[in-house]
Amino acid sequence: MNIGEVSTRTGLPAKTIRYYEEIGLVRPARGANGYRAFDQADLYRLAFVGRARSLGFTIEECRALLALYDDRDRASGDVKRIAQGHLAQIDAKIAELRAMRATLSDLVTACAGDDRPDCPILKGLSGEPNS
Amino acid sequence: MNIGEVSTRTGLPAKTIRYYEEIGLVRPARGANGYRAFDQADLYRLAFVGRARSLGFTIEECRALLALYDDRDRASGDVKRIAQGHLAQIDAKIAELRAMRATLSDLVTACAGDDRPDCPILKGLSGEPNS
């Protein structure tokens, strides 16, 4: 399979697939013409990485997950630990965004948003005590 | 004021302040010794940027907000538009994270996390249809 077909089948851009090879996530064979020759296992690995990435796992986490995926005898606890760690990070990120959202939303609500120059948003950002 | 004092007063690392100068967010004067000499206005600008960044505004959004901050006659509507746009992006990001969280949480819940090798998380990522 050439890279183009792998790209359409996995939904990953060819550029990304080449990058994943460069950093060692896949090791496709090479044809006599220098083209990458992907087999079924490569396809699975790439799809696996694609799904993990879409769940927000970093590349290094994907690498760890792939290693566990390759190891038929790993304990599921190892996998669960990684996933739970990532879940905690997602929760932390959501909490952070919600806090930002709350503050910003207050400022936006307080701002008339008309032609007058007075603006509570800028005042809030400038550190002026709000009345 | 030297950069160290500005750093403690704004809470921004000195490195970050130099970076903000490099990209033109502040233009502190220079002393005869080559040291940056910040005045009160520089301090306010940096604190302003610090707060805007902590609300998740990008540097370019901060630049736009600063320009509006400098323009005593701008309409508050201009500011509000930027803030609302950013608010929408925060909401989108939160929604994305929640979707990721939901999927990942299902996988984590399904995984026993013990010493056995069977792992629904890896199965889910590999694209296997879940039973």
Next chain:
DNA sequence: GATAGGACTTCCCGTAACTGGAGGGTCAAG
């Protein structure tokens, strides 16, 4: 067989917003 077009290759630069570190000048105290 010539040619046109896709598809493939490598290589290098750019992104956002910094952070770390090297190597070196400056200032105040003792």
Next chain:
DNA sequence: CTTGACCCTCCAGTTACGGGAAGTCCTATC
């Protein structure tokens, strides 16, 4: 005069790719 804290500039690295150039290869058509 030396020590240590502070300041300076410049370079490299971070994450996870994307854009684009320059060149090779494959396939179809004339």
